[in-house]
Amino acid sequence: MAKLIGGLGTSHVPSISAALDKGLRDTPDWKPFFDGYIPGQDWVRENKPDVAVVIFNDHGNTFFLDKVPTFAVGCAEEYRPVDEGWGPRAIAPFKGAVDFSWHFIDTLVENRFDPMICQEIEVDHGLQVPMELFWGKPDAWPVKVVPIFVNVIQYPIPLPSRCYEMGRVLRRAIESYDSDERFVVVGTGGLSHQLQGARAGFVNPQADQAFLNDIAADPDRLAAMSREQYVEMFGSEGAELMMWLVMRGAMDPDVVVRHRHYFVPASMTGAGMIVLENRADAARAAAA
Amino acid sequence: MSTRPTIVLLPGLLCDASIWEAQRATLAPHAEIRIADFSQLDSIDAMARSALGLADGPLIAIGHSMGARVAMEMVRLAPGRIEKLALIDTGVDSRRDGEAEKRQILIDLAFAEGMEALAERWLPPMLHEGRVGDQALLAPLKAMVMRATPEQHHRQIKALLNRPNVRPHLEAIACPTLVMVGRQDRWSPLAQHEEMASLIPNAELVVIEDSGHMSLLEQPEQVSRALLRFLGFEKDHSGADRAALGEVKPMGDDAVPDRIPDTPLFDRKRSLQGYRINKMAMGLGNPANREAFRENESAYLDRFGLTPEEKEAVMTRNWREMVRLGGNLFFILKISAVDPVRITEIGAHQAGMEHADFLRDRLGKK
Ligand SMILES: [Fe+2]
Numbered sequence: 001m002a003k004l005i006g007g008l009g010t011s012h013v014p015s016i017s018a019a020l021d022k023g024l025r026d027t028p029d030w031k032p033f034f035d036g037y038i039p040g041q042d043w044v045r046e047n048k049p050d051v052a053v054v055i056f057n058d059h060g061n062t063f064f065l066d067k068v069p070t071f072a073v074g075c076a077e078e079y080r081p082v083d084e085g086w087g088p089r090a091i092a093p094f095k096g097a098v099d100f101s102w103h104f105i106d107t108l109v110e111n112r113f114d115p116m117i118c119q120e121i122e123v124d125h126g127l128q129v130p131m132e133l134f135w136g137k138p139d140a141w142p143v144k145v146v147p148i149f150v151n152v153i154q155y156p157i158p159l160p161s162r163c164y165e166m167g168r169v170l171r172r173a174i175e176s177y178d179s180d181e182r183f184v185v186v187g188t189g190g191l192s193h194q195l196q197g198a199r200a201g202f203v204n205p206q207a208d209q210a211f212l213n214d215i216a217a218d219p220d221r222l223a224a225m226s227r228e229q230y231v232e233m234f235g236s237e238g239a240e241l242m243m244w245l246v247m248r249g250a251m252d253p254d255v256v257v258r259h260r261h262y263f264v265p266a267s268m269t270g271a272g273m274i275v276l277e278n279r280a281d282a283a284r285a286a287a288a
Numbered sequence: 289m290s291t292r293p294t295i296v297l298l299p300g301l302l303c304d305a306s307i308w309e310a311q312r313a314t315l316a317p318h319a320e321i322r323i324a325d326f327s328q329l330d331s332i333d334a335m336a337r338s339a340l341g342l343a344d345g346p347l348i349a350i351g352h353s354m355g356a357r358v359a360m361e362m363v364r365l366a367p368g369r370i371e372k373l374a375l376i377d378t379g380v381d382s383r384r385d386g387e388a389e390k391r392q393i394l395i396d397l398a399f400a401e402g403m404e405a406l407a408e409r410w411l412p413p414m415l416h417e418g419r420v421g422d423q424a425l426l427a428p429l430k431a432m433v434m435r436a437t438p439e440q441h442h443r444q445i446k447a448l449l450n451r452p453n454v455r456p457h458l459e460a461i462a463c464p465t466l467v468m469v470g471r472q473d474r475w476s477p478l479a480q481h482e483e484m485a486s487l488i489p490n491a492e493l494v495v496i497e498d499s500g501h502m503s504l505l506e507q508p509e510q511v512s513r514a515l516l517r518f519l520g521f522e523k524d525h526s527g528a529d530r531a532a533l534g535e536v537k538p539m540g541d542d543a544v545p546d547r548i549p550d551t552p553l554f555d556r557k558r559s560l561q562g563y564r565i566n567k568m569a570m571g572l573g574n575p576a577n578r579e580a581f582r583e584n585e586s587a588y589l590d591r592f593g594l595t596p597e598e599k600e601a602v603m604t605r606n607w608r609e610m611v612r613l614g615g616n617l618f619f620i621l622k623i624s625a626v627d628p629v630r631i632t633e634i635g636a637h638q639a640g641m642e643h644a645d646f647l648r649d650r651l652g653k654k
Pocket of ligand 1: 012057059126189190240
């Protein structure tokens with residue numbers, strides 16, 4: 001059966017890839033941000049996942065307001081970067097884990113999650129940026145992807161607890177998938193930021209640090225919070241943090257934090273990264 | 289001329305008028321409000337009779353927990369007088385096996401160690417699990433319990449243990465009924481309310497999100513909103529009421545603040561109002577449209593039927609105004625792909641700040 005080897009969390013601010021495209025990686029504004037990801041990249045290199053399930057939201061690039069799926073799952077052969085207004089970026093298209101995607105969709109529906117099913121779809125910075133942060137910018141991606149799109153823009157957005165539950169179903173799908181592939185689940189978005197209204201520019205480093213603590217140690221608290229509390233605490237766009245709960249729900253209750261990084265501000269955002277492993281696996285690895 | 293209806297608010301075990309404060313304030317502009325006091329009574333029947341005595345004529349009965357059981361008893365005693373009924377976080381069955389023993393432990397605790405000890409034992413399971421440490425919520429509840437006495441607790445437990453099984457009477461409730469429950473109510477769960485709503489002929493079910501058993505205090509805005517709508521008071525309430533209720537600001541009405549200050553949530557109203565602007569901006573994901581926008585912006589905007597006000601906001605790059613008109617940053621940001629401007633400048637403009645001040649004061653940049 002397939003194996004879940006880790007849970008990753010990261011921001012997906014578009015300015016990150018713009019900074020890379022413009023060659024700003026080592027400028028004083030960005031260097032500390034990117035350097036903090038080096039341990040995460042090392043972890044990925046050492047652990048060699050075959051499939052990355054990436055939970056993110058579209059930002060008015062792939063979906064317009066005419067049709068807004070609350071949850072959508074990609075089952076395409078390939079996902080190309082979408083033109084966000086600046087022209088499509090020069091990065092390799094992502095290869096889909098088609099067979100697992102369908103198995104996951106089956107498992108979701110059997111467990112009373114009913115996603116939109118997407119056989120042809122493009123992906124925006126919400127998926128691109130996390131992939132680049134952990135895997136760099138290769139000519140061909142060494143990992144296949146399964147995109148999960150969550151609506152966090154058009155209200156009503158889903159409940160945080162629902163995201164958490166979806167993660168548990170994702171775990172079930174991975175463990176019932178007949179394959180020896182190694183999976184990582186990547187929760188993306190946040191941390192605190194607000195782009196709209198007179199409170200634009202709101203960041204909350206203290207709440208961000210507490211989130212990074214609790215996503216490992218007390219995810220139940222984060223899942224029990226209301227949407228409004230997310231907006232209040234992390235800003236209107238910071239509510240995307242609830243997508244990390246899909247990742248966390250897929251992991252064991254007991255995890256170890258392998259790496260963690262926080263930097264503010266990345267553009268207008270409190271940016272963070274975390275690498276989690278199930279404690280049971282970590283203990284086994286240590287014993288071996 | 290319409291006469292004002294009378295509403296009787298019925299509190300639960302150990303609760304007094306304070307538990308209803310948010311709802312009282314919300315409903316007071318629309319109705320005469322009476323709040324029942326059950327502190328001296330020891331049967332559901334006596335409580336129902338006393339509540340019916342609080343006013344003459346037709347009543348709207350709104351009960352929470354034990355108070356909702358009283359409300360159902362009021363319907364049984366005086367079906368012609370109850371015009372509408374709201375039952376919140378409650379149940380319909382009589383005493384469960386083992387219930388008397390469990391309740392006795394708390395009765396003994398209150399007499400032996402006092403009401404503070406009782407509050408500490410009794411309150412946490414009443415709340416949403418995520419909020420049992422929330423002092424802002426807990427403090428008023430604890431104070432309320434401590435205003436009660438072990439004797440009152442004893443009397444009310446007696447009333448509860450001898451409560452009638454009202455399940456057989458539910459299908460005889462003819463008036464419009466609102467059945468409401470906190471989704472995370474561990475004491476009287478959602479499933480129980482679904483069943484009640486299915487047994488009462490003219491009932492509707494409302495679920496209060498992110499709330500345990502004490503929904504009146506845990507989520508006062510949601511409860512008030514549901515009551516206003518159910519009672520048909522929603523349409524005529526003033527903007528000030530709406531602000532007190534914490535509803536999201538309707539577009540173009542600057543007098544009513546956002547529920548979370550200066551934070552426009554992209555809800556139904558905004559999505560509808562901003563549809564044209566956002567669709568126009570979405571179009572800029574296409575190179576040919578970007579070219580058209582560059583060549584003749586006014587003509588491009590006209591293709592999407594923008595109003596003069598919307599057009600003006602776009603053409604003057606008035607970001608704050610575009611958002612006020614329902615524009616969502618993710619869409620309208622594409623304008624900055626054609627006519628470059630930094631996202632932090634868009635933020636500063638909305639915040640009404642100089643760019644350098646914005647970077648320093650909001651984002652903590654040196
Ligand atoms: Fe995002």
